Amino acid sequence: MREQKIDFSGKQKEVWKHTVGEHHRWNVSCGATRSGKTYLDYYKIPKRIRSAGDDGLILLLGNTKGTLERNILNPLRGIWGDNFVGHIGSNNKVRLFGRECYALGADKINQVSKLQGAGLAYCYGDEVTTWNADVFQMLKSRLDKKDSCFDGTCNPAAPNHWFKEFLDSNADIYQMHFTIDDNPFLVPEFVDNLKKEYAGTIFYDRFILGKWVAAQGIIYRLFTDAPEAFIIDEPPAELMLASIGVDFGGNQSAHAFVCNGITPRLREVITLEEYYRKEIISAAELERDFVDFVKRCQSKYRVVEVYCDSAEQVLIQGLKNAAWLAGLRIDIKNALKGEITGRIRFFNSLMGQGRYKIMRHCQQSRGSSTPPTLPTGRGSSLEAALIIR
Numbered sequence: 001m002r003e004q005k006i007d008f009s010g011k012q013k014e015v016w017k018h019t020v021g022e023h024h025r026w027n028v029s030c031g032a033t034r035s036g037k038t039y040l041d042y043y044k045i046p047k048r049i050r051s052a053g054d055d056g057l058i059l060l061l062g063n064t065k066g067t068l069e070r071n072i073l074n075p076l077r078g079i080w081g082d083n084f085v086g087h088i089g090s091n092n093k094v095r096l097f098g099r100e101c102y103a104l105g106a107d108k109i110n111q112v113s114k115l116q117g118a119g120l121a122y123c124y125g126d127e128v129t130t131w132n133a134d135v136f137q138m139l140k141s142r143l144d145k146k147d148s149c150f151d152g153t154c155n156p157a158a159p160n161h162w163f164k165e166f167l168d169s170n171a172d173i174y175q176m177h178f179t180i181d182d183n184p185f186l187v188p189e190f191v192d193n194l195k196k197e198y199a200g201t202i203f204y205d206r207f208i209l210g211k212w213v214a215a216q217g218i219i220y221r222l223f224t225d226a227p228e229a230f231i232i233d234e235p236p237a238e239l240m241l242a243s244i245g246v247d248f249g250g251n252q253s254a255h256a257f258v259c260n261g262i263t264p265r266l267r268e269v270i271t272l273e274e275y276y277r278k279e280i281i282s283a284a285e286l287e288r289d290f291v292d293f294v295k296r297c298q299s300k301y302r303v304v305e306v307y308c309d310s311a312e313q314v315l316i317q318g319l320k321n322a323a324w325l326a327g328l329r330i331d332i333k334n335a336l337k338g339e340i341t342g343r344i345r346f347f348n349s350l351m352g353q354g355r356y357k358i359m360r361h362c363q364q365s366r367g368s369s370t371p372p373t374l375p376t377g378r379g380s381s382l383e384a385a386l387i388i389r
Contacts, residue, residue, distance in 0.1 A: 011182040012040040019151065020044060024174040025143065027151045028128070028167060031178030031210025034186060034194075038153050041124065042075050046084070048122050048151065049097045056121030056145040057102060060094070063130040064105040071126050073103070106131035109138070119144045125152030133162045156212040164212050180208050197349040222351045232357045235272055235301075240264050242272060242301040244294065245335065246308040248315055254278040255286060258362075259297045269350055271358040273297050283315060287322035294328055303330060310334035 008016070019027040029037035052058055062068030065088055073094070077085040086095035088103045095101070106125070109132050120142045128136070143150060154163065167175055180191055198204035200222035205211040223230055242261035249255040257275040262268065275293045277286075297303045308316045320332050350356035 006043065007185075008040060009036050009182060009184050011176065011178060012036055015040055015176045016044070018174050018176075020047065022174070023147065023149065025149055025172040026174070027149065028173060028175040029153045029178060030156060030167070030175060031182070032180040033155060033207045034183060035178035035180050035210065036183035036185070037176070037178045038071065038126075041072070041151060041153065042079050044151060045072075045076065045124055046080065046097045048124070048149070049099050049101065052099070052121040053145055053147065054121075056119045056148060058096070058099060059120050059123045059142075060101060060103045060126075061106040061123060061131070061135070061139070062103075062126040063107050065092075065103060066105075068103055068105070068126055072124070106135040108132055109134040118142060119148075121145050121148055123148075123150045123152075125150060128152050128154040129157045129161060129163050130154075131163075136163065136166070156206050156210055158214050159212040160214075161212070177210055179210050193353070195352075197352040199352040201345075201348045201352075203345055203348065220348065220351065222348065229354075230351065230357055231360050232270070233360050235261065235270060235359065236263050236268065236357075238263050239270070239301060242297065242303045244297060244303060244306040244330075246290070246306060246316075246319070248309050248312045249278065255281070255289075257290065257293045259293075259301070259303065261301055268355050268357060270356075271362050272301060273359070274362045283318050286315065287318050290319050291322050291326045291328065294323065294330060295326075298328070298330070306330055306332040307335035308332065310336070 015027075015029060018024070029040070031037055049058055060068055060072065062071060069088060073085060073088070076096075080097075084097050088094045092102055092104055093100055094103045106128075107130065120139075123139060123143060125131075125139075139150070157164070167173060180186070180194065195204070195208055198208055200220075202213050205213040239261045240263055242259050244257055244259050247256040247258075254276045255278075257273075258271060259273040261270045261272045263270075273293070273296065275289065277289065281289075294303065294306070306319075308319065310316075316332065316334070323330060323332060347356060
C-alpha cells in the first residue's frame with residue numbers, strides 16, 4: 001500500500017462520522033460537481049469490503065462499467081495500488097482488497113438482472129441519478145443481509161426525479177448535501193471561473209449549489225438580465241474567421257442560417273449575421289437564399305465552412321450544387337449536432353466568461369429561446385472553441 005497523507009474536509013469528516021461510526025441502510029452524498037463528495041469513498045470502500053460478511057455479494061454499480069472504472073476504480077488504484085485494486089474482467093468480476101466483487105453498469109436493467117436472486121452484503125453506487133430506475137428497485141430487495149448497506153453519490157437532477165423521491169421517503173437514509181464551496185482543496189481561481197461559467201443558469205444551481213432544480217424557464221438568464229452587455233454594433237477588428245450553421249425548418253419551425261465568427265486564440269465567439277424564414281418555400285428558393293447569405297457573409301468576413309443539419313441530406317446536396325453553380329469557394333459539411341443541453345451549456349459558459357457577443361441587427365438570435373445555430377461539426381473551427389478557453 002502506498003503511503004498517503006490523508007486530509008479530509010470538515011464535511012467529509014462529518015459524513016464519515018455518520019456513515020462509518022453509525023449504521024444506516026442507505027448512505028448518500030449528493031450535490032455539486034468537484035465538491036469532494038466522492039473522495040471520501042476511496043477510503044470508505046476498502047473498510048466496507050473488508051468488514052462485509054461472507055454471506056452476501058459485494059457489488060459496485062455505475063452508469064456504465066466504463067464510468068465506474070474511470071470514477072471509482074482508477075482513483076482507488078492510484079491510492080491503494082494494483083495489488084489491492086484489480087481490473088473488471090469479462091465476467092463482470094473485480095478483485096478488491098482481497099475480496100471478489102461484481103462491477104456492473106446500471107443504465108440497463110438487463111445488466112443487473114444477471115445477479116437476480118443474489119443477496120448483497122454491500123453495494124456502492126456511482127452517479128445514481130443516471131441509472132435505470134428499475135435497477136434501483138431491484139437493488140432494494142437485494143440488500144437483505146443483517147448489516148447490508150449502500151454507499152452512493154450523485155449530482156442532483158430535476159426535483160421530480162425518481163431518486164429524489166426516494167431520498168425524501170422515510171427509509172433509513174443518511175444523506176449529506178455538498179456545494180462546491182465544501183471542497184477547500186480546490187484552487188480558488190478554478191472555483192471562481194466555474195461560478196462565472198455557470199452563472200445565471202440551472203447549471204449553477206445544480207453543479208455549484210448542488211440543488212435539485214427543473215430545467216425550465218429562461219435559458220439564457222445572463223442575457224435576459226443584461227442584454228446590452230452582449231450586444232455590439234461593430235465586429236471585433238481582430239476577427240479571425242467565421243463559420244455558417246444551417247438548420248432546416250420542419251413542423252412549423254424556421255429555416256435558419258447563422259454566421260458565427262471567432263477571434264484569435266478562440267477568445268470570443270460572435271454571432272455576425274443571420275437568416276430566418278418560417279414560411280413554406282421550395283428547395284430552389286432555399287438554395288437561392290443560401291447563396292445570397294453566403295455571398296453577403298463572405299463580402300464582410302473570411303467564411304471558410306458551412307455545417308448543416310445532417311438529417312436533411314437531400315437539401316444539403318441541393319445547397320452544395322447551388323454553391324458550386326454560383327462559384328462559391330466554401331466547404332459544406334454535415335454537422336455533428338450534440339444534445340441541446342450541451343449547446344446551451346456552451347453558450348451560457350461563454351456568456352459567463354464575457355466571451356460571447358452578438359451583433360445588434362441579429363434580432364432573431366437575440367430573442368431565441370434556443371441556442372444560435374452553431375456549426376460544431378467534427379473538425380470545424382468552432383469545435384475547438386468548445387474545448388479551448
